[in-house]
Structures are given as structure tokens and as C-alpha cells.
Amino acid sequence: MSTDGTLSIGELAERTGVTVKTVRFYSDRGLLPEAARSSGGHRRYGPESIDRLRLIRSLRTLDLPVPVVGRVLDQEDGLEDVIAGQLQELGSQLAALRWREASLQMLRDCTAEERADRLRLIAAVAAPPSTAALARFWRRWLPARLPARLVSAIIEQAVPQPPTDPTPAQVLAFARLHAFVSRPCPGTDQGQPAAHRPDHGYRPAVLYDGLGEAYALASASLRAQRPPQEGEALDCFVSAYAHSCGTRDTPTFRRRLSGLLAADPRIDHYWQLTAELRGPSEPTPGAAHDWLCAALDTHTARPAA
Incomplete structure (x- = not known):
């Protein structure tokens, strides 16, 4: 010095x-x-x-x-903010590595005949994967002109989040789900439920406002492993459809609704793959809908007293 x-x-x-x-x-x-x-x-x-x-x-x-x-x-950026940003970036990098590891394990453990198809599926999915394609699918599938709050709530319930530490089976399920929603979606005149179409006398916004509560009630029964049955969940479900078309919940309406729901196009494959991602402890809206439809069918098939 x-x-x-x-x-x-x-x-x-x-x-x-x-x-x-x-x-x-x-x-x-x-x-x-x-x-x-x-x-x-x-x-x-x-x-x-x-x-x-x-x-x-x-x-x-x-x-x-x-x-x-x-x-x-130079104190232009606070150290705490920089650390938080680095942690977030590192978390994304680790998630990507875990996803890639599970993808490689999935490819390693499949047969030679399966490998080409699985490679094609995972090549279309980023690591870590984005749910943007799934959200777009629901915006196309849902009725037009639903309130934004309803659309957001439905997408939150219907779109599964990719696991942070996925198994090879979950990677494959998400890749298949991504492929499913990336196909062209049928137009409103082809493949959409009747209740999505106002020209059939329904008010979709009223319907979906009520279905959320009905699905929540049915999910509680699914977790408790109760069979489809009459009760508050079914009453709420039928009421949502009745109010959406300006009528009352009557035995006649229930029989007609049972037939209409049986004729609706379905997206069972979507819900099956979503269930694989979420696990059996978290019922999907699709599982809740099926439970309620089964309860309605049982109820309407019973002879009147």
C-alpha cells in the first residue's frame, strides 16, 4: 500500500x-x-x-x-429481489430437468414399437410444459360470450397443472393430453353439448354458474367413495339446467334432461388423462359430471310412487 x-x-x-x-x-x-x-x-x-x-x-x-x-x-436493484428472481429461475431450470429426466425414463422403459410414437408426443411439449394449449382448448369448447370470471374459474378447475416432480407415466399422460387438445376443435354446430347453444333455449352463463357448486358437492361424494345417489348434489345439478332454460325442476324435466345428457358429445379421453395427472384423490369435473349423470339416470329409472 x-x-x-x-x-x-x-x-x-x-x-x-x-x-x-x-x-x-x-x-x-x-x-x-x-x-x-x-x-x-x-x-x-x-x-x-x-x-x-x-x-x-x-x-x-x-x-x-x-x-x-x-x-x-449501485443499489439500482435490491439484493432480496435479485435473490428471489434467481430462485425462481433456478426452480424453472430444476423443473425442466426433472421433466426431461422423467421423459427419458419413459422412453427407456417403453418397447421399441412404442418409442417412435412417444418421441413424437414429447417433442411437441416444452420442458417444463406449458398449459396454454389446454386453456385454448377450453376457450374454444366453452359456450361463446361467457363472463370472463366464469371462463377463468372453469379453466382453473379443468386444466391440470403439470407435476413439479413427474413420473414417466405423468409425462406421457400430459403429452397425450397436449396432443388431444391440439387437434381441431369441433364447431358449435358439430360436437358441442346442446346446453352450449343459446338457440336451444339455454342460457349457458346461468348453467355454468350452477354447475360449479354441483360439481363441488359431487366431488365430496366421490372422495368419500359414495355411489351415485339422490341428494343435494343432484338437486343442485338439475336446478342449474332448469334455471338455465327458464323452467322448473320437475320429474318430467329430469327425464328429459337425462336423455339430453346421454346424447351429448363427450370428451372422456380428456378427463381420463387429467385423472392420470392429478391422481385418484382429486376428482375431475368430468368425474363429477359422470357421477351426477349416473345419479340422475338412477333417479329417473325408478318407478314413480
Whole structure:
């Protein structure tokens, strides 16, 4: 250290346990300001540069890019925010690695005949996967002009989130689900339930407002492994359909509704794959709908007293 308290580039490197090349690198990028230049034009650094360089090195061991380190040092970015951002990015990277690992295990464990088809399926899915295609499917499938709050609520219930630590079977189920929803969706005149179409006398927004409650009640019965039966869930289900077309819940209406629901197009494959992703402990809306339809069929098939 010179008489004015400054350090040469070599002295700073020695004090902090780095190479002269490292000091020059951070200095050239503005992270380590010089205090002065010697008469011979050599760099001189103040004693505070020792702590600053040690902090730079600590931040760099966290794999923070040089520009981010500079913003932290200049207090343009808070260290807590930077750490939170790095943790989020690292979480995404780990999720991608776990997904790729499960994908490779799935390919390793299948037969040679299955491998080409499975490769095609997983090639269409990012790692970690996005649910955007599934959300688009539901926006096409749902009736037109539903309130935004209803659409959001339905998509939240109907779209399964990819597991953070998937099994090979879950990777395959998601890839198949992605392929299913990526196919062309039938138009409103082909393949849509009758209750989706206002020209059939239904008010879809009224229907879906009531179905959410009915599905929740049926899901509780499914978790308890109760067979389809009459009760609050079925009454709520029928009431949703009755109110949506401006009529009352009567035995005649129930018989007619049973026939209409039996004739509706179905997306069973979607719900089967969703159940594989969620597991048996979390009933899907599709499973709740089937339970309610079975309860309605049982009820309408019983002779009137």
C-alpha cells in the first residue's frame, strides 16, 4: 500500500485472493472503480475496493450475470429481489430437468414399437410444459360470450397443472393430453353439448354458474367413495339446467334432461388423462359430471310412487 493508502492492482489481487486478470476484468466493466492512476499510468484502488471486490466475487459465485452484479452494487436493484428472481429461475431450470429426466425414463422403459410414437408426443411439449394449449382448448369448447370470471374459474378447475416432480407415466399422460387438445376443435354446430347453444333455449352463463357448486358437492361424494345417489348434489345439478332454460325442476324435466345428457358429445379421453395427472384423490369435473349423470339416470329409472 502506498503512502496515500491506495493499492496497486497486484496488491488488491493479493489481498483478495484473486488474479490480476480478474481485478482488471471487473475494473474494465465498471464494477471496480479506480481511485486514481499512478504517475506511470498504473491503476490505483482505494482500501474500500477490498470489500467491494469480495462482494463482487460472492455475488458471482451465485451465478449472477455481471450487469446484475453492477446494479446490486449501485443499489439500482435490491439484493432480496435479485435473490428471489434467481430462485425462481433456478426452480424453472430444476423443473425442466426433472421433466426431461422423467421423459427419458419413459422412453427407456417403453418397447421399441412404442418409442417412435412417444418421441413424437414429447417433442411437441416444452420442458417444463406449458398449459396454454389446454386453456385454448377450453376457450374454444366453452359456450361463446361467457363472463370472463366464469371462463377463468372453469379453466382453473379443468386444466391440470403439470407435476413439479413427474413420473414417466405423468409425462406421457400430459403429452397425450397436449396432443388431444391440439387437434381441431369441433364447431358449435358439430360436437358441442346442446346446453352450449343459446338457440336451444339455454342460457349457458346461468348453467355454468350452477354447475360449479354441483360439481363441488359431487366431488365430496366421490372422495368419500359414495355411489351415485339422490341428494343435494343432484338437486343442485338439475336446478342449474332448469334455471338455465327458464323452467322448473320437475320429474318430467329430469327425464328429459337425462336423455339430453346421454346424447351429448363427450370428451372422456380428456378427463381420463387429467385423472392420470392429478391422481385418484382429486376428482375431475368430468368425474363429477359422470357421477351426477349416473345419479340422475338412477333417479329417473325408478318407478314413480
